[in-house]
Amino acid sequence: MQKLLQRFLFAILVASVVGACTDNKEYETSYCALVDISGTYAGEKKNVVNIIKAGIVPEMLPGDTLFFVKIDSNSYSEENLVTKLTLDYRPTKANSQKLAISKILDKFAKGNARSRLTDISGALMLCSDYLKSTKSGTQVMFVFSDMKEELPSGVVRKFAADEFEGMDIAAMNVIKLHKDSANPEVYRKRLKNWEKRITGAGARSWNTLLDPTKIQDFINDVK
Amino acid sequence: MPTILYTSIDTIYKEPTMESFYLMPDMPGVSIAIWVVSSMIFLFFAREPMHKMIQALSDATAGGLRKMAMWTQKTAQAMNEKDRKVLLESGMAKIQGEILQEFHKIDTANTKTLTGYPKLQLKLDENISQLERDYKECGQITPEAPGWSEVIESIARVQGSSGDRIIEKMLSEIHKSAMAGEKKALSEFRDVAAKRHKILGSMAPIWKRVEKIGKDVSKQVDRVIENSRNMENYMDQYEKIARGEPQSIDLLSSKVTKLFIISSIVIFIGLIGAFVNFNLIALPMSELVPAGVRVAGLAVSEISALVIVALELVLGIFLFEAMGVTHTFPQIANMTRGKRKIILYGSLFGLLFLSLVEASLAILREHLAEAKTLLDISLAGGVANIAESVTGNITVIGQATLGFVLPWILAVIAIPLEMFIEASQHAFARIYTIFITLLCHIANAIAYLIEGFFKILIHVFDIYIIVPLQIYNMFKGKPISAS
Numbered sequence: 001m002q003k004l005l006q007r008f009l010f011a012i013l014v015a016s017v018v019g020a021c022t023d024n025k026e027y028e029t030s031y032c033a034l035v036d037i038s039g040t041y042a043g044e045k046k047n048v049v050n051i052i053k054a055g056i057v058p059e060m061l062p063g064d065t066l067f068f069v070k071i072d073s074n075s076y077s078e079e080n081l082v083t084k085l086t087l088d089y090r091p092t093k094a095n096s097q098k099l100a101i102s103k104i105l106d107k108f109a110k111g112n113a114r115s116r117l118t119d120i121s122g123a124l125m126l127c128s129d130y131l132k133s134t135k136s137g138t139q140v141m142f143v144f145s146d147m148k149e150e151l152p153s154g155v156v157r158k159f160a161a162d163e164f165e166g167m168d169i170a171a172m173n174v175i176k177l178h179k180d181s182a183n184p185e186v187y188r189k190r191l192k193n194w195e196k197r198i199t200g201a202g203a204r205s206w207n208t209l210l211d212p213t214k215i216q217d218f219i220n221d222v223k
Numbered sequence: 224m225p226t227i228l229y230t231s232i233d234t235i236y237k238e239p240t241m242e243s244f245y246l247m248p249d250m251p252g253v254s255i256a257i258w259v260v261s262s263m264i265f266l267f268f269a270r271e272p273m274h275k276m277i278q279a280l281s282d283a284t285a286g287g288l289r290k291m292a293m294w295t296q297k298t299a300q301a302m303n304e305k306d307r308k309v310l311l312e313s314g315m316a317k318i319q320g321e322i323l324q325e326f327h328k329i330d331t332a333n334t335k336t337l338t339g340y341p342k343l344q345l346k347l348d349e350n351i352s353q354l355e356r357d358y359k360e361c362g363q364i365t366p367e368a369p370g371w372s373e374v375i376e377s378i379a380r381v382q383g384s385s386g387d388r389i390i391e392k393m394l395s396e397i398h399k400s401a402m403a404g405e406k407k408a409l410s411e412f413r414d415v416a417a418k419r420h421k422i423l424g425s426m427a428p429i430w431k432r433v434e435k436i437g438k439d440v441s442k443q444v445d446r447v448i449e450n451s452r453n454m455e456n457y458m459d460q461y462e463k464i465a466r467g468e469p470q471s472i473d474l475l476s477s478k479v480t481k482l483f484i485i486s487s488i489v490i491f492i493g494l495i496g497a498f499v500n501f502n503l504i505a506l507p508m509s510e511l512v513p514a515g516v517r518v519a520g521l522a523v524s525e526i527s528a529l530v531i532v533a534l535e536l537v538l539g540i541f542l543f544e545a546m547g548v549t550h551t552f553p554q555i556a557n558m559t560r561g562k563r564k565i566i567l568y569g570s571l572f573g574l575l576f577l578s579l580v581e582a583s584l585a586i587l588r589e590h591l592a593e594a595k596t597l598l599d600i601s602l603a604g605g606v607a608n609i610a611e612s613v614t615g616n617i618t619v620i621g622q623a624t625l626g627f628v629l630p631w632i633l634a635v636i637a638i639p640l641e642m643f644i645e646a647s648q649h650a651f652a653r654i655y656t657i658f659i660t661l662l663c664h665i666a667n668a669i670a671y672l673i674e675g676f677f678k679i680l681i682h683v684f685d686i687y688i689i690v691p692l693q694i695y696n697m698f699k700g701k702p703i704s705a706s
Contacts, residue, residue, distance in 0.1 A: 027517060054603040063515060089513030089524075091506065091591050095598050102602055 026137035029223060031056055032067040032127035034075075035082075035108075036145035038118040041175065048144040048173060049109040053102050055215035056142065060098070062089045067130045068105065069123050071145055072115030073152050076122035081130070082108055117150040121157035124198075128163055138223050141169040142215075146177055147190055159201035168222040169198055170207040172215075266684070267691035274681060281677035288670035295663035299656045306652040307472055311464055313645070314475040318461045322454060329450045332443065347436055350429045357426050476649065483646035489639035493632075497532050500581070500629040503622065504528045507587040532633065535577050539634025542570035549641040578630045585626030589619045 033056060035048050052068070060066060068082040069075070085101045087094040120143065131139040141164075151157060171191065180187035195206045209218060245254035266273065378398045463471040508531075509524035516523055543549045545567035550556050555566060685692065 025515075027520075027522075050604060057602055058599045062509065062513070089515060090510050092510060092594065095594055098598055098602065 025135045028063040028065070028134075028136045029061070029138040029140060029219070030065040030067070030131045030134040030136035031060070031140050031142065032069060032131055033142045034069045034071050034120070034123045034127055034144060036071040036118060036120070036143075037113050038072060038115040038150070039146075040177070041118075041144075041146050042114045044144070044173065044175065045111075046109040049105045051144070051173060051212045051215070052142075053105060055212050056219075057098050057102065059216060059219050060087055060094075062087050062091060062094045065134050065136065066101070067127060068101075068108070069127055069130075070108075070113065071118060071120055071123040072113075073117040073119055074122060074155060075119040076126050076157075078126075080123060080126060084130075117152050118145065118148060119151055119155065119157070120145055120147065120149045121151075121159070122155070124169075125157065125159070125163065128167065131167060139167045140219065140222055141167060143169065143171045144173050145171070146175050147171055147194055148177060159197060161200075161202060163201035164198060164203035167203050168205045168207070168218075169203050170209050170218060172209045173212065174208060174210075263688050263691055267688045267695070270684075270688065270692075273684060277677050277681050277684070281674055285670040285673040285677070288666045288673065292663045292666035292670065295659045295666065299659045299663065302652055302656045302659070306649060306656070307467075309652075310472060310475045310479065310649060311467060313479075314464045314471070315461065318457055318464065322457045322461065325450055325454050325457060329447060329454075332446055332450065343436060343439070347433065350433050350436075353429050354426060354433075357422050357429075360422055476653075479646045479649045480653070482642050483650040486639040486643035486646060490636060490643055493636035493639070496629060496632055497536070499625075500535075500633060501525075501528050501532050503588060503626055503629070504531060504581055504584045506591060507584040510587060510591065511584075531577060531580070535574065535630040535633045536636060538570045538573045538577070540637040540640070541566055542574065542634060543637045545570060549637055551637075551641050551644070574630055574634055578627045581626035581630055582623040583626075585622035586619055589622050 033048075033052050035045065036042075037045065056066065063086070065084070065086045067084050069080050070082055072080065083101060083104045085097060087097055124141065124143070127141050131141070171194065174191070176187055180190075191208055198206045205222065207218065209215065242248060242251075244258070245251055246257055247254050378394055378401055381394055460471070464475070505525050505528040508528045509522065512524045512527045514523040518526055521529070540549070540551065541555070544552055544555045545563045547556070547563075555563065558566070
């Protein structure tokens with residue numbers, strides 16, 4: 001009986017030691033930045049890249065991942081993934097990786113890529129797939145767009161109930177269109193609709209960040 | 224049909240109203256009066272079992288609490304007694320240690336004195352012999368007896384009184400030769416006196432030496448007397464503790480509590496130091512131990528940093544143990560001098576190695592921080608300014624120094640740690656006793672309140688049935704007040 005008890009206690013001890021060892025994933029953060037290259041927002045590319053470089057990349061810690069996705073006429077495609085980065089656990093290597101991605105982003109900003117229509121939902125779904133694949137503890141999306149969706153005919157975008165489960169999504173640098181300036185209600189209604197759609201698809205939070213300097217606070221809040 | 228079913232269910236589960244209890248619904252006053260009178264009569268007959276029931280309830284609740292209070296009181300007393308014994312034992316052991324130390328001091332002093340004693344004796348003998356010799360020499364050189372002046376004066380008086388020329392001449396010659404003899408005798412006397420002074424003068428340093436030896440001996444004796452006095456004090460304390468006097472227990476308790484508080488403060492400060500140390504090396508450790516696994520929420524690099532900090536503390540414990548400053552491990556204390564030396568040098572070397580590792584990690588940390596700052600500036604589109612090299616160097620030197628010094632400071636925690644472990648037993652026993660005594664008082668207070676409540680309940684019950692009770696007493700011939 002005593003031996004049995006000893007074995008049982010030993011098993012509990014081993015289980016607790018093994019249980020204490022966990023994967024780093026749940027402490028890591030995955031970011032997905034979606035950049036609109038359609039219509040008037042195409043001119044914002046440089047500004048957006050600067051915001052990402054100055055606001056998101058410095059906040060990334062070793063082990064964190066960043067997906068950079070462009071929003072065009074049909075965004076739910078692997079081709080829309082401009083670049084992807086997972087930081088090494090060594091700080092020096094992570095620094096050089098950050099420098100490398102900054103060059104890729106600069107190259108993207110200088111490019112002439114432009115699209116006629118805006119498939120925001122497709123890009124969001126693509127990002128969702130990528131973020132889920134990382135299994136990170138915190139998953140964040142930054143949408144750089146005017147949030148006006150224009151889908152090509154025949155393209156269907158319907159979010160699943162758990163499409164954005166556990167994700168924090170923020171719309172950033174949302175520029176106002178002519179119609180928005182004429183009637184702010186249009187702009188507000190558009191954002192309200194997005195909030196409804198995204199939170200309805202299981203997102204943990206929906207935010208609209210007007211000030212790029214608030215990115216750091218936002219990231220700290222969601223972590 | 225469903226309607227009927229609904230109606231019947233509704234009737235069954237209708238809320239009971241006051242009216243439904245009226246025996247005569249037309250006369251509610253009479254109905255209430257009948258209820259009151261019948262309940263009085265019923266309760267009067269059920270008085271004894273009701274009293275017993277209330278008493279049983281009181282016993283079950285308040286009694287249970289009283290029992291709990293008694294148990295806690297006994298536990299507190301037992302804990303106090305145990306603590307008292309532990310205090311006495313530790314106090315006696317400590318004083319025994321101090322007495323032993325004092326004995327050791329006396330032994331060392333005596334050994335030292337006795338080792339030097341033959342030499343001292345020899346020196347003293349030599350000096351005394353020298354003095355003796357000098358004294359004898361002084362005695363051997365005897366000066367000529369004076370008396371020449373009287374002879375010369377007598378001859379001078381006789382001169383010129385005889386009237387004989389030949390005699391006068393003879394006397395004059397005698398006077399001259401006497402004068403010459405006196406001069407010679409005086410000169411010889413002076414020479415001898417000078418010699419004696421010289422001998423006496425050479426005795427002065429010997430006297431001084433003898434005096435110094437005497438003072439040395441006096442100092443040693445004073446020290447032995449002081450040690451004896453200390454021993455006497457310790458013996459007094461020992462006797463007091465052995466008798467288990469309350470004052471000595473209070474004194475021991477106060478000493479141990481003071482020790483506990485001081486050691487806790489020092490350990491707390493040490494822990495802050497450990498935290499600073501940990502933060503200093505955690506970031507650069509991620510460069511050396513990069514891994515994607517966490518244990519209990521901590522990254523492997525952070526655990527490695529913690530291990531280094533813990534190792535410094537452990538090495539500190541071994542270092543002071545081997546030096547004989549602390550006595551946490553009796554195995555180390557009982558080791559031979561050679562083995563303890565090995566542990567001492569091993570710990571010293573280990574601490575030095577860890578200090579150097581920490582210093583280099585601190586430098587690496589500064590470089591990493593600088594690289595990150597430059598990267599952030601570059602990402603923000605700015606131009607990195609590397610002209611602040613002087614400030615940078617000062618920071619690097621400061622961090623490296625901190626990295627080198629902190630392990631040694633952490634190692635010193637071993638001393639208050641031992642004090643803390645020693646004192647914590649008494650402190651925790653005191654806290655436990657206070658807590659349990661408080662629990663005892665609370666349980667007693669609640670029990671008192673519950674007993675009071677049930678007593679009042681019995682009185683209220685008796686007041687309710689006062690009419691039938693008094694009628695019964697009248698029939699029994701008891702006074703009205705005796706209910």
